[in-house]
Amino acid sequence: MTRVACLTLPFLSIERLRRLEQPAGRPEPLLAPSTTFEPIDDDPGACSVPRGGGWRPGARWARDGALGGRAPSQAEIDALPAHQRPTMREMGRRSEHADHPFRTLPGDDGARAPSAMTMSTSSRPDQRLTWANLWGNPMVLIARTGQKEVITSACPVAISLGLHPGMAAAHARALVADLDVRDAQPEADQAWLDRLALHAVGRWTPGAAVAGSDGLWLDLTGSSHLFGGEERFCRRLLRFLERLGFSARIAIAGTPGAAHALARYGGEAITLVEPGREAQAIAGLPVAALRLAPSALEAAARFGLERVGDLYGIARGPLARRLGLATVQRLDQARGIVAEPIIPVVPFEQPHAERRLLEPIGTAEAINQVIGDLVDDLVAQLQERRLGLRSALLTCLVVDGGEQRVGIGTARASRDAKHLKRMLAMRVDRIDPGLGIEAMTLSAQRVEDLQPDAMRADLGTGDSTPDLAPLVDQLTGRIDSQGLFRVGLKESDVPERATRRLEPLATPTGWPGWKRPARLLARPEPLDRVVALLPDRPPRRFVWRGTAYRVISGEGPERIHGEWWRSAREMWAVRDYFMVEAHTGERFWLFRRGDGVQADTGDLSWYLHGLFG
Numbered sequence: 001m002t003r004v005a006c007l008t009l010p011f012l013s014i015e016r017l018r019r020l021e022q023p024a025g026r027p028e029p030l031l032a033p034s035t036t037f038e039p040i041d042d043d044p045g046a047c048s049v050p051r052g053g054g055w056r057p058g059a060r061w062a063r064d065g066a067l068g069g070r071a072p073s074q075a076e077i078d079a080l081p082a083h084q085r086p087t088m089r090e091m092g093r094r095s096e097h098a099d100h101p102f103r104t105l106p107g108d109d110g111a112r113a114p115s116a117m118t119m120s121t122s123s124r125p126d127q128r129l130t131w132a133n134l135w136g137n138p139m140v141l142i143a144r145t146g147q148k149e150v151i152t153s154a155c156p157v158a159i160s161l162g163l164h165p166g167m168a169a170a171h172a173r174a175l176v177a178d179l180d181v182r183d184a185q186p187e188a189d190q191a192w193l194d195r196l197a198l199h200a201v202g203r204w205t206p207g208a209a210v211a212g213s214d215g216l217w218l219d220l221t222g223s224s225h226l227f228g229g230e231e232r233f234c235r236r237l238l239r240f241l242e243r244l245g246f247s248a249r250i251a252i253a254g255t256p257g258a259a260h261a262l263a264r265y266g267g268e269a270i271t272l273v274e275p276g277r278e279a280q281a282i283a284g285l286p287v288a289a290l291r292l293a294p295s296a297l298e299a300a301a302r303f304g305l306e307r308v309g310d311l312y313g314i315a316r317g318p319l320a321r322r323l324g325l326a327t328v329q330r331l332d333q334a335r336g337i338v339a340e341p342i343i344p345v346v347p348f349e350q351p352h353a354e355r356r357l358l359e360p361i362g363t364a365e366a367i368n369q370v371i372g373d374l375v376d377d378l379v380a381q382l383q384e385r386r387l388g389l390r391s392a393l394l395t396c397l398v399v400d401g402g403e404q405r406v407g408i409g410t411a412r413a414s415r416d417a418k419h420l421k422r423m424l425a426m427r428v429d430r431i432d433p434g435l436g437i438e439a440m441t442l443s444a445q446r447v448e449d450l451q452p453d454a455m456r457a458d459l460g461t462g463d464s465t466p467d468l469a470p471l472v473d474q475l476t477g478r479i480d481s482q483g484l485f486r487v488g489l490k491e492s493d494v495p496e497r498a499t500r501r502l503e504p505l506a507t508p509t510g511w512p513g514w515k516r517p518a519r520l521l522a523r524p525e526p527l528d529r530v531v532a533l534l535p536d537r538p539p540r541r542f543v544w545r546g547t548a549y550r551v552i553s554g555e556g557p558e559r560i561h562g563e564w565w566r567s568a569r570e571m572w573a574v575r576d577y578f579m580v581e582a583h584t585g586e587r588f589w590l591f592r593r594g595d596g597v598q599a600d601t602g603d604l605s606w607y608l609h610g611l612f613g
Contacts, residue, residue, distance in 0.1 A: 360436020388413025
């Protein structure tokens with residue numbers, strides 16, 4: 001089940017500048033997404049106009065008689081569109097003159113009239129913080145588009161005054177006298193998003209990508225439980241951004257398109273969509289939430305398509321003809337019908353070397369010569385960054401457009417050019433040059449830090465343990481990479497469960513103090529015609545794989561009980577192991593099921609489980 005989160009920072013550019021200007025040690029105030037505003041006090045005190053909710057004589061609403069001569073209730077007024085509601089003067093609650101449409105310039109003393117829009121920060125009505133107190137003067141960022149300057153971002157104060165992105169800067173300056181206008185810095189915003197994406201890859205999820213110019217995509221598939229669930233992860237993420245000085249919204253859905261739409265047009269700080277309900281969640285959003293081209297949005301407006309849900313009932317053919325094929329694709333991506341892959345950011349630049357040849361090559365000698373040049377270039381990059389190679393991929397571009405790929409891996413991080421050339425030369429026979437190879441690329445798929453080793457006190461003159469890594473690399477180049485391994489120990493008393501495969505250079509630890517065979521069979525094999533004295537004597541004779549063996553010496557028993565917490569059948573199971581030596585010189589590891597006294601412990605059958613070297 002795919003779960004994708006989309007994080008958007010609506011005031012990224014503005015808040016980034018505010019964050020840079022914020023004095024040290026003073027946290028920048030942020031506006032909570034769920035901010036509520038207290039109602040404006042419309043009663044200025046004593047007035048000659050009658051009170052009690054009546055209409056002012058001569059008002060348009062009183063003359064129309066649309067409500068039968070009665071005064072409308074506040075609920076009826078709130079239900080009307082904003083442009084149809086009566087003004088305060090028509091309601092008979094204001095006798096002052098109407099405000100001038102253009103704001104006056106500030107006086108010589110620099111004083112600025114306080115804003116009427118307030119935000120409650122306490123349950124007490126007399127404790128209010130204004131937008132101006134939080135953000136200062138209204139600020140907009142502009143960028144030149146052709147011959148005019150256009151607003152690219154606006155702070156909440158500017159938005160509340162009627163300014164919005166896309167408006168001409170000259171128009172904005174005419175509407176707001178004390179407007180703070182600054183140049184947009186899209187490169188700095190993109191750099192900050194890239195840093196945030198790299199931070200997400202290292203701490204939140206390995207799949208993170210930049211979404212547009214103000215957000216991130218986070219692939220939370222299989223990783224949200226590490227943070228206590230999706231809702232808790234969202235809260236932690238918003239608190240983290242709040243400490244940095246940024247306000248944000250986040251939405252989690254089954255598709256990137258739905259998460260993108262809900263984060264930018266949903267209006268909630270946190271939006272969680274149940275799997276399979278993406279279509280219902282985005283149905284009420286505007287068509288612009290689908291990330292359509294401006295031409296498609298203009299066409300949708302001409303046909304009266306305002307919401308995403310309006311597109312559901314239209315057949316694909318007519319919809320593609322009217323709004324374009326990209327609209328159908330975006331709609332299918334948002335609903336999960338068509339996959340939309342997220343290309344995650346790479347935490348570091350991958351070291352690679354490339355050679356484009358003047359003429360195609362096809363012989364093994366020419367290929368090895370180019371490989372040598374590629375290895376030298378790659379090793380130089382690894383030395384500069386103090387990295388060692390663990391796996392590399394050689395890509396050969398053939399003349400007909402195909403690709404031949406060969407990979408190598410090292411048991412230990414290395415940047416020994418001679419050793420890497422030898423490993424690649426062993427795989428040249430796997431390359432089919434076809435009509436010729438015209439380009440070759442060698443990229444480091446996996447690297448590790450490789451620092452200089454400290455020299456010992458004897459300055460390297462004494463005996464030292466040889467490095468087995470080159471030998472391991474040579475062997476894995478000739479045989480299957482899975483055929484070379486070491487045996488490690490697992491926490492289990494049952495022998496067939498107590499071992500596991502380790503890397504060839506790993507150091508096994510935790511081996512028990514008692515003896516174990518060099519070779520352990522995958523399954524214990526039954527023995528026939530066993531002669532032994534009960535209850536604790538090793539066998540004297542047995543037959544294994546059709547061959548009769550006579551025991552000349554033995555040692556044991558070593559009793560191992562079953563793991564009762566795994567299966568009820570092992571509650572009373574007992575194995576008595578013996579080390580015996582046959583007359584042929586072979587040494588075996590045998591066991592008998594049961595202790596020879598209680599019938600519940602086993603049926604007294606014999607098995608061979610291992611062979612000593």
